[in-house]
Amino acid sequence: MDNGIQYTAQSSASSAEFRNWFMDKLFMGMSVSEYARSLATPFNLAAVAILVASAPVFIMRYTRGLASVMDATSEYPWGLLLSWGIFAGEPLFAAGFVVAAAYYLFGMKSYRPLVRLAVLGGMLGYAFAASYLLIDLGRPWRIYYPMLVNLGPSSVLFIVAWHVALYCTVQLLEFSPAILEWLGSRRLHRWAVSTTVALIIGGVILSTVHQSALGAMYLLTPGKLHPLWYSSHLPLLFFSSAVYAAMSFAILLAFVAVRYFRDKCDAKFISSTPSLTLSLGKGAALSMYVYFALKVLALAQDDRWGLLTTPYGYWYLVELLGFVAMPMVLFTAGVKSQSLKLIRFSALFALFGILLNRVNVNLIAFNWHLPGHLHRIIPPGTEIMMIMAMVTLHILVFRWILNRFPVTRELPEYEGTH
């Protein structure tokens, strides 16, 4: 009898303890009212406004079909949503594998403070890329079909599907030490850390294949994609541009962290950011030279020089000179003059170039010879709304994680364990 009472008291005490611990983790040590007050900022207001305004669009998409929110047809099955969410987004999210490979595999130990942030950027990006797919797929509840129901191994998209799924898992595992530290689970943490190198190598493989496969998808469309953009080198071009996109994204992630999350960064992170930005800028410049050379090589190999003097040729030159060569030169100048500002600007510039390239391949240069082409690829407002909502959600989730998990700081009790 006595024992029973004691046991109940004890369990209620520990459940209250758990509740306190849980709320503490969730509200970052603030009380509920303090936390609620801290949320009333102009940024949050704008975010809520965008999400509320876009809610009806999402409801329409799932109750009245894709036609209610997109202008998709037999000639233009994919719109800006996929261009933005998958084709332009995923090169950026290669940041996880590029930085992790530099630190874990190539022995560039100075990258240590940045690894987790880059892996978080990659992991979250891939999760969101999958979410864009859940909007765009006709029957999103069948998203696992290529994995479990029926296999179509002759398809490049089959490769993409498998690699995104596996890479999402690998990135979650790569990031798991941070989650486990947040939760304070030492034993699982030790186990998670021990698998790191194998995971990183797996991640490099999956990401290499996946990034190149996005380009390889368009190998199937020689009659539809403009010959200046169509090349047998598409897989290589998509992969090599993902490398500099990843470095540019990592530069900007580090900048956002030290600028807007300074109280969540430890001294090591803040003090190493300038040198890492410089180092990443160097890498990005170098990989842009490689990419630029490959682009010219593709042009030469298919002997497309004559097309450069057509309207699409001018547009091609805008992309190649204005959005590849230009940021490439700026990166170089930034590294030479050790200007962090210029390097960060070049990184943003380079990412616009990535977006432009992918939109060109997906939309502007695709089915370019059809009558009324340029009028038919203008995305409707509803599609833009969905993109804005997804970007807002992406930022909110990123902020939520960065505020809580030990990403840009090392917990003293875990120092030197990973």
Added chain:
Amino acid sequence: MIKIKIKKNRSEDPGGGAAQDAAGRSARLSRRSFLSISMLAGCTALGLPARAGAAPEFEGWPKSYGMLTDFTACVGCRSCERACNEVNRMPAPEKPFDDASVFNERRWPNAKALTVVNRYENPGDPSRPVYRKIQCNHCLEPACATACPIHAYTKTPEGPVIYNEKLCFGCRYCVIGCPFNIPGYDYESALQPKIMKCILCYGRIKKGQLPGCAEACPAGALTFGKRADLLKLARKRIAEHPDKYVSHIYGEHEVGGTSWLYISGVPFEQLGFPTNLPKKPLIELTKGYLSTVPVIFTTFPAIFGLIYAATRKGDPTEPERQHKEGNNG
């Protein structure tokens, strides 16, 4: 391994070997064995190049059916559209099938109409416009089937390319891949969207009936039959009336050949046909890439494992050094 490969290659080579003199053969062998050695690293173990070399080129199912459209005979009555609508139990169209005003716009097959007829100007004789019936061409090696990550498309031995909506998750990569922009997706359905396209009345031809459009055509513009016979017929018509036809059977070679063939009095380019397509099936363009994927999986762990081992060695003072770097930055 190398020896086996040489032997295999020789036996595949028709007329090679015996017909050649000894010197020529040995030169051939040494080149082959060199190739084999260079490919041994990751590829031969997986049998990839060997398979690519061994697989005979697919030239379509023998005795498969097809259709021949003769644009010089088509009068634009749209009987084929009506028949297609009826046999496939499609919803009634916005404008009736005898309304010629539809020719003022450029229409395209979609989830509501699996075939449409468009009108094109005839530069040779402006009083007689050309009517073009558009529908799935039933490629011998369909790009839609190549594109589908769930294998929802099948090229049947009878000829039609059919689709299984029970498997489809709606990515529409088949629409991207199709060189003719044919598969129509039912974008207006929220719960059961699916691809809608001509299936050459697969059910009807299995029963020995004609496809709906061919049965309905009053002008003799559509001929259903064995593809091989249709090619002979098309050649005969072109040969007998060289002044009436352009000398090209569209679909004979485009993207490896299609089951649906066309002959015309005006160049196909003027009728909106893509004339920039390769002669080989589109799957040939992705095969090379797909075969490198397993190679990456076999070689990367070794390469990166080695790099890891190499950079890790001799670095016992790592934490201290890293501290210094951090302070310097």
